Amino acid sequence: MNCITPSVVETEVSLEQFIPDHVFIYATAGSIRCYDGDKSYTFKAGEFFLARKNRLARYYVEKGGGEFERMIFCYEESLLREFQQKHKIEADRFNPEDTFIKIKPTVLIPDFIHSLRPYCDSTGKIDEAFENLKYEELLIILLQDQPELAGLLFDFARPEKINLEEFMNRNYKFNVSVERFAYLTGRSLSAFKRDFKMIFNQTPNRWLIQKRLQEAYFLIGKKGEKASKIYLELGFEALSHFSYAFKKLFGLTPTELAEQYYNN
Numbered sequence: 001m002n003c004i005t006p007s008v009v010e011t012e013v014s015l016e017q018f019i020p021d022h023v024f025i026y027a028t029a030g031s032i033r034c035y036d037g038d039k040s041y042t043f044k045a046g047e048f049f050l051a052r053k054n055r056l057a058r059y060y061v062e063k064g065g066g067e068f069e070r071m072i073f074c075y076e077e078s079l080l081r082e083f084q085q086k087h088k089i090e091a092d093r094f095n096p097e098d099t100f101i102k103i104k105p106t107v108l109i110p111d112f113i114h115s116l117r118p119y120c121d122s123t124g125k126i127d128e129a130f131e132n133l134k135y136e137e138l139l140i141i142l143l144q145d146q147p148e149l150a151g152l153l154f155d156f157a158r159p160e161k162i163n164l165e166e167f168m169n170r171n172y173k174f175n176v177s178v179e180r181f182a183y184l185t186g187r188s189l190s191a192f193k194r195d196f197k198m199i200f201n202q203t204p205n206r207w208l209i210q211k212r213l214q215e216a217y218f219l220i221g222k223k224g225e226k227a228s229k230i231y232l233e234l235g236f237e238a239l240s241h242f243s244y245a246f247k248k249l250f251g252l253t254p255t256e257l258a259e260q261y262y263n264n
Contacts, residue, residue, distance in 0.1 A: 017058055017174045018184075019099075022075045022153055023051040024138065026113055030068035033060045036099035037171040046110075048103045050142075052152065054159050054184060055099040056174045058233070071113060071124075073138055077156060083139055084154045094151030101152075108141045161186035165199050172211045175235040178204045212236065213249050220257050227254035 031044040034051075035058045043049055051057065061068045083089075103109070119130045126134055143150055164185050171181075181204065182192035193204060200207050212234040219225040227246075228239060236242040247253050 017056050018176050018180050019051050019053055019055045019057055021077065022053045022080070024073040024075070024103075024142070025049055025051060026071045026109065028069045028071055028113075030061065032068045032070075034058070034100050035060070037174065039098070041098075041100040041102075043100075043102075048109055050101045050103060050149070050152075052099050052101065056171055056176065056184070057099055058174070071116075073135060075135070075139075075153065079132070079135060080153055081156065083136060089143075089150055089154060091150035091154050092148075093155060094148045095155070096152075101149075103142065104145055106141070106145050108145070109138075112138060112141060159184050159186045164192070164195050168196075168200075168207075172208055173215070173233060173235050175232075175237065208235070209245060210249065213246055216242070216246060216254070217250060217257065220254055221261055224258070224261050226258070 025043075026048040027043050027045050029045050031042060034041045034043070037056055041049075116126065116134060119127050119134065121127070139153075143153075162185050164187075167185050168181065171184075178192070179189055182189045185192060187195065196202075196204050196207070202210075216227070216230060216234055219230055220227060227242065231239050231242040234242075236245075243254055250257070
């Protein structure tokens with residue numbers, strides 16, 4: 001179980017952009033923009049929201065907003081199952097489209113966050129003796145105010161099989177493994193590769209690289225974007241690798257393409 005983190009600054013695009021567990025996030029300072037491949041969400045200090053598990057997401061600190069600090073609670077499935085059994089909770093399925101669900105304002109949550117201070121050490125980790133109790137306390141507060149969240153939090157089903165072509169064209173920029181993509185489309189790895197080959201006539205890895213590079217070519221050659229600004233957002237981990245792959249596919253470097261843009 002992840003500990004509570006009262007003061008963590010998000011400054012870069014994270015390389016692993018998969019949300020494996022439901023995460024409650026309380027913004028304590030600054031503002032942040034979240035993007036899930038389809039929609040952007042902005043949260044400011046004093047707001048709280050729930051990031052849904054089994055989704056892809058990317059986070060950006062808003063310019064002018066300063067450092068973003070947040071307190072998080074990561075709810076692993078084992079804790080949620082135990083809580084549901086303990087409290088005998090039955091829930092109708094609640095499956096909104098949004099990846100980030102804004103929690104309704106309530107004085108109980110800020111008061112709860114303030115009450116944590118005596119139980120946290122200097123790193124923000126709750127004393128182990130109180131950890132489960134505090135996680136449960138927050139759950140009770142959330143469900144008391146928004147009981148429909150039970151249908152989301154206590155849904156333990158695996159992702160269902162979905163339209164692979166639509167999903168990949170929407171999410172190809174996320175830097176996650178092919179295994180993640182397979183899981184999120186409701187397929188085994190072998191079924192994913194088979195279906196992918198039938199739809200795109202390429203392997204997933206080759207298609208992902210070409211798709212990202214084609215988008216990079218458009219952004220640099222038509223929009224004047226800088227390679228150093230976009231390579232992470234397009235799923236590459238290193239600028240050197242991005243530049244090498246770009247030249248291999250197009251026969252010129254990102255810098256040479258940028259020069260053409262500015263000379264035209």
